[in-house]
Amino acid sequence: MIPRRLPAWSLLCAALLPFHADAQESFADCLEQLRGMAATHEIAPATFEQHVGGLEPDMAVIGLLDYQPEFRTPIWDYLAGLVDDERVADGRAMAVQWAGTLQDIEARYGVDPATVVAVWGVESNFGRNFGKRPLLVSLATLSCFGRRQDFFRGEFFTALKIIEDGHVAPQRLAGSWAGAFGHTQFMPSTFRRVAVDFDGDGRRDLIDSVPDALASTANFLREAGWQTGRPWGFEVVLPPDFNAALAGRRNKRALAEWVALGVRRADGSAIEPGTEAAGLLLPAGERGPAFLVLRNFDALYSYNAAESYALAIAHLSDRLRGGEPFRASWPTDDPGLSRAERREVQALLSQLGYDVGEADGVLGARSREAVQQFQRGQGLEPDGRAGRRVLELLRKAYAER
Numbered sequence: 001m002i003p004r005r006l007p008a009w010s011l012l013c014a015a016l017l018p019f020h021a022d023a024q025e026s027f028a029d030c031l032e033q034l035r036g037m038a039a040t041h042e043i044a045p046a047t048f049e050q051h052v053g054g055l056e057p058d059m060a061v062i063g064l065l066d067y068q069p070e071f072r073t074p075i076w077d078y079l080a081g082l083v084d085d086e087r088v089a090d091g092r093a094m095a096v097q098w099a100g101t102l103q104d105i106e107a108r109y110g111v112d113p114a115t116v117v118a119v120w121g122v123e124s125n126f127g128r129n130f131g132k133r134p135l136l137v138s139l140a141t142l143s144c145f146g147r148r149q150d151f152f153r154g155e156f157f158t159a160l161k162i163i164e165d166g167h168v169a170p171q172r173l174a175g176s177w178a179g180a181f182g183h184t185q186f187m188p189s190t191f192r193r194v195a196v197d198f199d200g201d202g203r204r205d206l207i208d209s210v211p212d213a214l215a216s217t218a219n220f221l222r223e224a225g226w227q228t229g230r231p232w233g234f235e236v237v238l239p240p241d242f243n244a245a246l247a248g249r250r251n252k253r254a255l256a257e258w259v260a261l262g263v264r265r266a267d268g269s270a271i272e273p274g275t276e277a278a279g280l281l282l283p284a285g286e287r288g289p290a291f292l293v294l295r296n297f298d299a300l301y302s303y304n305a306a307e308s309y310a311l312a313i314a315h316l317s318d319r320l321r322g323g324e325p326f327r328a329s330w331p332t333d334d335p336g337l338s339r340a341e342r343r344e345v346q347a348l349l350s351q352l353g354y355d356v357g358e359a360d361g362v363l364g365a366r367s368r369e370a371v372q373q374f375q376r377g378q379g380l381e382p383d384g385r386a387g388r389r390v391l392e393l394l395r396k397a398y399a400e401r
């Protein structure tokens, strides 16, 4: 959960701002100002002194805040990386490992295990990727420089309060550049609003307690209006000459109306008419997969305010329940790659003498530059995007080297 609609990996290539001595000085002045505000936020002077005294700013986060990606991730790339066979297998293993906890969470909050595990998988790859930036450093920097300082000051003081109340170990409080942390990447204010102590140790620990983190996710979704036992929605097929102007998540109609308009389920089963309203989602326009999305999709959407993000969780949850990939193809002749395939792209580029940095499956700035060089050599448009076509050409180039 980050307060902007950017895929996490697109942020890795943000330019770092140069660090100036005057930034250092104005940071010190700003911390003094924040110190003066601590009492208003019910932070004890000793807490402020212990955890904020002597902090150095991390100006890289300001670059990340202002970074506008010129590289737009197509929805098929986004989903191919987030919902791949590896994540489905990992998610199923986690659902088995945490089965008892997930059952208890469902009983208490009414959110099913597959949905909770899907959020976990998309947010932090099941706890493997929390982000490494010390939260107070990022939030103090964002409180003192750049846009949205008021917003980040609130998050900064809330993070201090979380430490003061002893919910998480201070040295463990690291996360994304924007201050999201733990298994389910809550911002501090989200923590304050919905985090719960599910393992009963008196602390709401989203970093070192999987039960607390998963139950907090379920509580978030319940607060966002989750309808127990209802699906998020389903893939549909549109009739010929369908009026695409009817699409839109918030452009809701009764399911019976969609049926009357000729919309059918992609798997051939009947749409139960019911009274629930649904929006029609066309993530890649009329020629790509289409979905009717219900109230639970809106609950997923509220986690990160991006339809592509909500669709990734929704689809991963279906796959965890044994569901199939989407039936319709994305409108491209160059589909996206799984993380395993992205690692293969990096390994092949590296073998062919290109510099990609670490082969971590994240196609960041260096990987894209290497892809561009390779594309130029192949006489392709050097857009830096690695899809199926680039992977196949790399395999061929490697075999013929």
Ligand code: CA
Pocket (backbone or CB within 6 Å): 196, 197, 198, 199, 200, 201, 202, 203, 204, 205, 209, 212
């Ligand atoms: Ca706890």
